Amino acid sequence: MKKRIVLLDGGMGTELIRRGFPQGECPELWNVEKPEVVEAIHRSYFDAGSDVVLTNSFGGSRIKVSAHGLEKRCYELNHAAAQIAKEVKKENEFVAGSMGPTGKFLRPQGEYSEEEFEEAYAEQAKGLADGGVDFLLIETQYDLREAFCALRGARRVCDLPVFVTMTYNHVPRGFFTLMGNSVAQCVKELEKNGVPVLGSNCTLNSEEMADLVKIMRGLTSLPLIAQANAGKPSLSTDGKVSYSQGPEDYIRFIPRIIENGANLIGGCCGTDPEYIRKMAEIIKIGKN
């Protein structure tokens, strides 16, 4: 893994929607109700060149699925997510168990205690681990405290490696999470707590991500993950969704993301297998 850039996958939500998923419902439910669709998406990413795919479990924590009235099915939905991806992977292909944020806040901004967050993530991690993922990826975290709740929850129930990506906004003073965690604070504290691979995903486009990777690289020698959005989405009046960065524009900054020190790259919102295929070409060129 250390020898070359590892290629992750791209967006899951947008791919589900393209295949008829009614937005607003619980995407994790399709792990049970339409596993063939989720499987087809994983396969399309492996075919495009991904070394690793992320399970369809981004919103699979108990807190998130309970918004859809599915709190009793948390374990089941995550277990199914892992199994689908595991069935698809071939030799030298890997499955990461995706664990996205709860969408809620810890006290005092929100109603939850750290113990409640930890418990919600532990249940999800157990489902993913039992379902057979190779490692866990706690992703898109906007609060470092929440990321640590997830980390503790995951470590409590399994021995798998746990990676963490934070999501940063580009504000006038630099890159910060929604809650105001700086890049340095996140990188240093995650490293101190033994996270073996860390990085950033979502929110930023690929150009901004390249700048962020440079900052992260200056702070750690750990392997870094970078998964940028395809810019920002917009909706035309006839209901068509498009992202501000098409594949060509997005790809332009991939070499810079790699040069600046990313080791595991992939896409996020708005990216699809076409983006990944183009990234695979770049990585291959880089090898020669």
Add this chain to the structure above:
Amino acid sequence: MFDEINVKEKGEIMSKEELLAGMAKAVIEGNKEEAVALAKEAIAEKMDLNEVIEKGYVPGIQVAGKLWEEGEYFLPELVTSAECMKAAMGALRPELEKAHIDVKSAGKIVIGTIEGDIHDIGKNLVASILSANGFDVVDLGADVKLEKFIEKAEEEKVDLICLSALLTTTMIGQRKLIEMLKARNFLGRFAVMVGGAPVSQKWADDIGADGYAENALTAVQAAKNLLKKMKKG
């Protein structure tokens, strides 16, 4: 600008200016106890409570908002400042009612995230900042049926309906609601403001929304402008 102000020891009488500056400072720093204590002091000193709000607390929340826009403050600080504002207003309210002082409401608003969308971080922030800026806010929460927005808007006689959407498919609900209002001849009775990460000014224009706000701070100005326009019209 507020650093040099030292709130005096208890027992000492502060000048009006000192009190007002102290109120702003309490809101900026998110010091709820101080914000409430100063509100009580203002009542005891028989200060003009409208002035207390307008020149004491409101400038505080405005500075907090500015610091947020500049990237000095983040969500926790902004929410805490808004809560201080709310606490201070809560302390003033009984006295205002007793004295039959009509606090000028900036306007009445119904707000929520559209059905099919459970995301409410942005919406909550907008609701809280609008409320801190003197709007009377009815928050319907997340995953709200379009019909419910109209029902509540009528029932509560609001001026403005604010629709939040994080998903591109629930954004379509923003257009649908405007069509529903049109079909019922309600356009002009309620103004409609839209927001959410994928929402843009262009989208707002395309669907005929009255207003758009990129963030919680611009929402305050946009809402004020809209209501001004409505009153003129």
